[in-house]
Amino acid sequence: MDDTARCPSCDAALAPGETPCPSCGSLLAGSRKIVVEPLRQEAALAHALLESAGLHPVLTYHDESGVPHPIEPDEPFQRAGGLMVPLATAFAVFVPEDEAEESLRILEDVRRFEPETYV
Numbered sequence: 001m002d003d004t005a006r007c008p009s010c011d012a013a014l015a016p017g018e019t020p021c022p023s024c025g026s027l028l029a030g031s032r033k034i035v036v037e038p039l040r041q042e043a044a045l046a047h048a049l050l051e052s053a054g055l056h057p058v059l060t061y062h063d064e065s066g067v068p069h070p071i072e073p074d075e076p077f078q079r080a081g082g083l084m085v086p087l088a089t090a091f092a093v094f095v096p097e098d099e100a101e102e103s104l105r106i107l108e109d110v111r112r113f114e115p116e117t118y119v
């Protein structure tokens, strides 16, 4: 099995634990994508849950070619950087590799006990 870590932004091979990416500088290097949602509000909700649990999630959007870009959860998406953001195909939440397991457990619990949250 190929367990080489790869940069989620530029696909460069990374040494274990290496972050940010030496090739493109992405802070998502060494993080794992644990949530992918078509709607920003759903991804932002997962982000908020993880943050309130003391973890370090990063909210991102995927551009047309599927490359993730970090965004500020509190900023109106359309005005990020004063520019129109390119069409987002999906929103994702990344967490540091060593928080991935706990994050997935937290989200599973929420989906089980508060299904309304995800309607």
Ligand SMILES: [Zn+2]
Binding pocket: 007, 008, 009, 010, 011, 012, 021, 022, 023, 024, 025, 026, 029
């Ligand atoms: Zn990279």
